[in-house]
Amino acid sequence: MNKKSLMRSLPVIPNLVWGIIFIVLPLVFVLYYAFTDFDGNFTFANIIGLSDYAQTFLLSVSMSVIATVICVLVAYPMAYFISKAGPQKGKILLFLVLIPMWINLLIRTYSMMAILDDEGFLNSILTALHMGTVRIVGTKGAVIFGIVYDFFPYMVLPIYTVMSKLDKSLIEASSDLGCSKIQTLFRVILPLTKSGIISGVTMVFVPSISTFYISQKLGGGTFDLIGDTIERQFSNPTTYNIGAAISLVMMVLILLSLFIMNKFAGDDTDEAKGGMMP
Amino acid sequence: MKKLVELKNISKEFDGELVLDNINLDIMDKEFVTLLGPSGCGKTTTLRIIGGFVTPDEGDVIFDGERINDLPPYKRQVNTVFQKYALFPHLNVFENVAFGLRLKKLPEKEINERVMNMLKTVALSGFERKNVTLLSGGQQQRVAIARALINEPRVLLLDEPLGALDLKLRKDMQNELKNIQKQTGITFIYVTHDQEEALSMSDIVVVMADGKIQQIGTPTDIYNEPVNAFVADFIGESNIVDGVMLEDKRVRFSGHTFDCLDGGFGKNEPVDVVVRPEDVDVVSEDKGMLKGVVTAITFKGVHYEIIVDIGGFKWMIQSTDYVDIDAKIGLYIEPDAIHIMKKSEYSGQFGDYSSFSEEFDELDVVPDEDGEEDADE
Numbered sequence: 001m002n003k004k005s006l007m008r009s010l011p012v013i014p015n016l017v018w019g020i021i022f023i024v025l026p027l028v029f030v031l032y033y034a035f036t037d038f039d040g041n042f043t044f045a046n047i048i049g050l051s052d053y054a055q056t057f058l059l060s061v062s063m064s065v066i067a068t069v070i071c072v073l074v075a076y077p078m079a080y081f082i083s084k085a086g087p088q089k090g091k092i093l094l095f096l097v098l099i100p101m102w103i104n105l106l107i108r109t110y111s112m113m114a115i116l117d118d119e120g121f122l123n124s125i126l127t128a129l130h131m132g133t134v135r136i137v138g139t140k141g142a143v144i145f146g147i148v149y150d151f152f153p154y155m156v157l158p159i160y161t162v163m164s165k166l167d168k169s170l171i172e173a174s175s176d177l178g179c180s181k182i183q184t185l186f187r188v189i190l191p192l193t194k195s196g197i198i199s200g201v202t203m204v205f206v207p208s209i210s211t212f213y214i215s216q217k218l219g220g221g222t223f224d225l226i227g228d229t230i231e232r233q234f235s236n237p238t239t240y241n242i243g244a245a246i247s248l249v250m251m252v253l254i255l256l257s258l259f260i261m262n263k264f265a266g267d268d269t270d271e272a273k274g275g276m277m278p
Numbered sequence: 279m280k281k282l283v284e285l286k287n288i289s290k291e292f293d294g295e296l297v298l299d300n301i302n303l304d305i306m307d308k309e310f311v312t313l314l315g316p317s318g319c320g321k322t323t324t325l326r327i328i329g330g331f332v333t334p335d336e337g338d339v340i341f342d343g344e345r346i347n348d349l350p351p352y353k354r355q356v357n358t359v360f361q362k363y364a365l366f367p368h369l370n371v372f373e374n375v376a377f378g379l380r381l382k383k384l385p386e387k388e389i390n391e392r393v394m395n396m397l398k399t400v401a402l403s404g405f406e407r408k409n410v411t412l413l414s415g416g417q418q419q420r421v422a423i424a425r426a427l428i429n430e431p432r433v434l435l436l437d438e439p440l441g442a443l444d445l446k447l448r449k450d451m452q453n454e455l456k457n458i459q460k461q462t463g464i465t466f467i468y469v470t471h472d473q474e475e476a477l478s479m480s481d482i483v484v485v486m487a488d489g490k491i492q493q494i495g496t497p498t499d500i501y502n503e504p505v506n507a508f509v510a511d512f513i514g515e516s517n518i519v520d521g522v523m524l525e526d527k528r529v530r531f532s533g534h535t536f537d538c539l540d541g542g543f544g545k546n547e548p549v550d551v552v553v554r555p556e557d558v559d560v561v562s563e564d565k566g567m568l569k570g571v572v573t574a575i576t577f578k579g580v581h582y583e584i585i586v587d588i589g590g591f592k593w594m595i596q597s598t599d600y601v602d603i604d605a606k607i608g609l610y611i612e613p614d615a616i617h618i619m620k621k622s623e624y625s626g627q628f629g630d631y632s633s634f635s636e637e638f639d640e641l642d643v644v645p646d647e648d649g650e651e652d653a654d655e
Binding site: 167175179180187188 | 329330331350351352356357358360361362364365366367368377378381382425426429
C-alpha cells in the first residue's frame with residue numbers, strides 16, 4: 001500500500017536534496033563556525049567579540065534604511081505613473097526602469113565611479129564650467145546613492161505589479177464616496193498596495209544591508225560596512241569563525257526586522273479594524 | 279415635482295466614435311428612472327456623466343439648477359452602486375459602509391449608529407466584522423447599496439447592479455430596491471439591459487439605442503405605445519409589419535384592412551404596425567382576418583409560443599390553445615391590439631420571427647461587461 005504514496009513523494013525528492021545541500025547544510029556550517037574557535041572547540045567568544053563591530057552594524061543598518069526609504073519614496077510615485085500610463089507606454093517605461101538590472105553590478109558600480117570620481121565625468125564638466133569640483137566618491141552619500149541606484153528596480157517592480165492590478169473602480173468608488181485625490185491615495189491606494197511596498201522593501205533592504213562592493217568602490221575605502229567586514233574575515237582562513245558569527249547575527253537581525261515589518265504592516269489588513277465597535 | 283437632474287444636448291465621443299448623440303433628459307426628484315438599452319447604447323456613459331466620471335464633450339449637466347459639468351465626483355450629491363460593487367477589500371463590512379461618514383469626520387457614536395441602522399435596512403445585521411471578499415454576490419450587493427445610501431445622496435446611480443446575481447436573487451433584490459427607493463425618497467437612476475427589470479421597477483423608462491434616446495415614458499406607455507420599431511422590438515415580443523394608413527383608424531397590412539384606434543397620419547402614409555403576440559387570437563381558418571400555416575410551436579408553461587407563416591412573414595403568437603405544426607389557422611386581431619408607428623431608421627430591421635430562436639435572443643442581451651466600460655476610459 002505504500003507503493004502509491006512512495007510514487008507520489010518521488011517528485012519531492014529533488015527539492016528535498018536541493019534544500020538540504022544548499023539551504024540546511026550551509027546554515028549548519030555557519031552555526032558550527034560561529035560557535036567554535038580555530039581549533040574546533042565550542043565557544044561564545046566569537047559572538048561576544050562582535051561588540052567591537054557594533055559601530056559597523058549600526059552604520060550598515062542606518063545606511064540601508066536610508067537607501068530603502070529613498071527607494072520607496074521615488075519608486076512609489078514612479079510605479080503609480082507607469083501603471084497609469086496605459087499598457088503600451090507603461091511597457092516601455094517599465095522596460096527602461098528594468099534595463100539597468102541586466103547590466104552587471106560591478107560594471108554599473110564602476111561606471112558610477114567613472115562619473116562621480118574626483119577626476120570623473122561630472123567634475124570635469126564642472127571644472128570646464130569653472131564651478132570648481134565636488135567630492136562625491138568617498139562620502140557616505142555616494143554609497144547611499146550607489147545602493148539606491150543598484151537596487152531601485154527591485155523596488156519599482158513589486159510595487160508596479162500590485163499597482164497595475166488595482167481595480168480602477170475602487171478609485172472611482174472612493175471618489176464617489178467623497179475622497180479627494182489625496183484622501184484616495186491614503187485611504188484606498190496605499191493600503192491596497194502595501195504588499196508591493198513590503199516586498200520591495202524586503203528586496204532592497206536585505207541585499208543592501210550586506211552589500212560590500214558598493215561601499216568599497218563608492219566609499220573609496222574610507223569606511224567599512226558590515227558586508228566589507230564579513231568579506232575580510234572570509235579572505236583570511238584564521239578568521240572564518242568571526243565571519244560566521246557576524247553572518248549569523250546579521251541573519252537574525254534581518255529576520256527580526258522582516259518579522260516586525262510584516263507584523264506592523266499586516267495589522268489593519270484583516271478584521272482588526274472592526275475593533276472600534278463595542 | 280421639480281427637476282433634479284437635467285442633461286442638455288449632451289454629446290460624447292470616445293476615440294472618434296460618437297457614444298452619446300445630443301442627449302436631452304430631465305429627471306424629476308424622487309423618481310425611479312431606468313436607462314434601458316442594449317450593449318453600447320450609451321446608457322452607462324450617461325450614468326457616468328451624471329456621476330462625474332466622464333465629462334461630456336458638449337452640452338450641460340444641470341443638478342438642482344446648477345451646472346456641474348466640471349464638478350469632480352466627490353463634490354457631487356450623488357452616489358453610485360458600481361456594476362461589480364467595487365467594495366474595498368482592505369476594509370470589513372462595517373468600515374466599507376462607514377467610509378463616507380468617516381470622511382465627514384462625524385462622531386464615532388453617530389457613525390456607529392447610522393452604520394448599524396443601514397446594515398439592518400439591507401438585512402446584513404451581524405455581518406459588521408465580516409471580510410467583504412468572503413461574502414456572497416447578493417451580500418456584496420447589499421453592502422454596496424448600504425455604502426452608497428448611508429451618505430444620503432440626492433441621487434443614487436445604479437449601474438446594472440443585479441447583473442451578476444442569479445434569477446431568484448435578482449427578483450428579490452428588485453423588490454427590495456424598489457422598497458428602499460420608496461422609503462428613502464431618493465431619486466434612483468438605474469441602468470439595465472433587462473427590459474423586464476426596467477418595466478417592473480421604474481416610474482420612468484428611458485429607452486436608448488445607438489447613443490440616442492428613443493423614447494421616454496412610463497412602463498405601460500413604453501410597452502403599449504412604442505414610438506418606433508426598435509422600442510417595440512426591444513421591449514417584449516412584437517410582430518412588426520409594413521402597413522399603409524388608409525385614413526384615420528383604418529390600416530391595411532398583410533393583405534387585409536383593419537380597424538384600429540390610431541390616427542393623425544397622412545392619407546396612405548406607409549407605417550410600421552405592431553401587434554403583440556399575446557393580443558392575437560387563434561381561430562379557425564375561415565373566421566380569421568389573416569390566414570397562415572403553423573411552422574413551430576413551443577410549450578412555455580403559461581402558454582404556447584406559435585410561429586405562423588403569413589404570406590412569407592413569420593408571426594409570433596402566444597396562445598393557451600395547442601395547434602399542430604403545418605395546420606392552417608386563422609388569426610383574429612382586435613382594433614385596440616393594433617399599434618401604428620411612424621416609419622423610422624429602424625423600420626424593417628425588427629419584428630420578423632423567421633430567424634427567431636431562443637439563443638439569438640440570449641445573445642442580444644449579454645451584459646456589456648467590458649465593451650462599454652472600456653470605451654469610457
